Amino acid sequence: MSNDTFYKDHWVEIEADRLDRYEAQFVWGPRGNRLLEPAAIAAGQTVADYGCGPGYLSVELARRVGTAGQVQAFDINADFVKRTRDRVAAEGLSERVTVTHLQGDMLPLGDDSLDRLVIKNVMVYVDDPLASFREFLRVVKPGGKVHAIDSDFYMAAFDPIDVADWRAVLDAGIHAFRTPAIGRKMYGIAMQAGFTDVAVEVIAAPDTSGRMLNFIKNMAGYAREGGGHDEAIVSRVVDAASKAVADGTFFALNPQFLVTATV
Numbered sequence: 001m002s003n004d005t006f007y008k009d010h011w012v013e014i015e016a017d018r019l020d021r022y023e024a025q026f027v028w029g030p031r032g033n034r035l036l037e038p039a040a041i042a043a044g045q046t047v048a049d050y051g052c053g054p055g056y057l058s059v060e061l062a063r064r065v066g067t068a069g070q071v072q073a074f075d076i077n078a079d080f081v082k083r084t085r086d087r088v089a090a091e092g093l094s095e096r097v098t099v100t101h102l103q104g105d106m107l108p109l110g111d112d113s114l115d116r117l118v119i120k121n122v123m124v125y126v127d128d129p130l131a132s133f134r135e136f137l138r139v140v141k142p143g144g145k146v147h148a149i150d151s152d153f154y155m156a157a158f159d160p161i162d163v164a165d166w167r168a169v170l171d172a173g174i175h176a177f178r179t180p181a182i183g184r185k186m187y188g189i190a191m192q193a194g195f196t197d198v199a200v201e202v203i204a205a206p207d208t209s210g211r212m213l214n215f216i217k218n219m220a221g222y223a224r225e226g227g228g229h230d231e232a233i234v235s236r237v238v239d240a241a242s243k244a245v246a247d248g249t250f251f252a253l254n255p256q257f258l259v260t261a262t263v
C-alpha cells in the first residue's frame with residue numbers, strides 16, 4: 001500500500017486481526033446514546049449510516065426509526081458490508097436496512113432523500129471533507145440533519161504512556177488518517193460547505209477500562225506499516241499500555257467532536 005493513499009487502502013483491505021479488533025471496539029453501548037442524542041433520530045425517519053463498519057450503529061438506528069423508517073448503510077469495505085448485513089439479519093431488521101458497498105465518495109441517493117445522515121468516526125478518512133459535507137447537503141432534505149462524530153487525534157491523551165513516545169508513534173502512523181485533526185475542523189468545513197445552522201459539542205469521557213488499547217495497537221500497526229518508525233518506541237508504547245490495562249492504572253481520553261448541521 002502506498003503511504004499517500006494508505007488512509008483509504010487500509011480500510012478497503014483489512015487484516016483479519018484488525019477486523020476482529022473493530023468488532024470489539026465498536027460494540028454499541030450506553031456511551032453511544034450521548035453521542036447520538038443531537039441527531040434527534042426518531043420513528044419513521046430515513047437515516048443514512050455513512051461508513052457503517054461492523055454495523056452496530058446501523059442496528060441501533062434501525063431500532064430507533066422503527067417499522068415505518070429506513071436505514072441506508074454504506075461502507076467501502078466488503079467484509080464490513082457483509083458483517084452489517086449479517087448483523088441486521090440476525091436482529092430481524094433486514095426489511096428496514098439497505099447495506100450498500102460504496103465505491104466512491106458520492107452517495108447513490110437522490111437529492112433531499114434523507115431525514116438524517118450520521119457519520120461516526122469516518123470523516124477523518126474521507127478524501128475531501130468539504131466535498132463530503134457538500135454531498136451530505138445534497139442528499140439531506142430541508143429541515144433534516146447531518147450529524148458527524150469524530151476524534152481529533154492530536155488531542156488524545158494516554159497515561160502512563162510517555163508523552164514523547166506516543167507522539168512518535170502518532171507521527172509514524174499518521175498516514176492512516178486523511179485529516180487527523182478533523183475534530184476541530186468539522187465546524188468550519190460544514191459552514192464552508194453551505195450549512196448555516198451548525199451546532200458543536202465535545203464529549204470527553206475517560207476510558208479506564210482499556211477499551212482504547214485496541215486503538216493503541218492499531219496505531220502501532222500503522223506506524224510499523226509506514227516503515228519510518230522506531231521499533232523500540234512502538235514496542236514500549238504497546239507494552240506500557242498493555243501493562244497498565246492489566247494492573248488497572250490505564251487512563252485514556254479521546255474527545256469526540258459532535259457537529260450537527262441542520263439543512
Ligand SMILES: C[S@@+](CC[C@H](N)C(=O)[O-])C[C@H]1O[C@@H](n2cnc3c(N)ncnc32)[C@H](O)[C@@H]1O
Nearest residue numbers: 011026051052053075076077120121122125126
Ligand atoms: C473507525 S470505523 C467506524 C465504523 C462505524 N461508523 C462505527 O462508529 O461503529 C471507520 C469505517 O469507515 C469506513 N470508511 C473509511 N473510509 C471511508 C470512505 N471514504 N467512505 C465510506 N466509508 C469509509 C471504514 O471501512 C470503516 O468501516
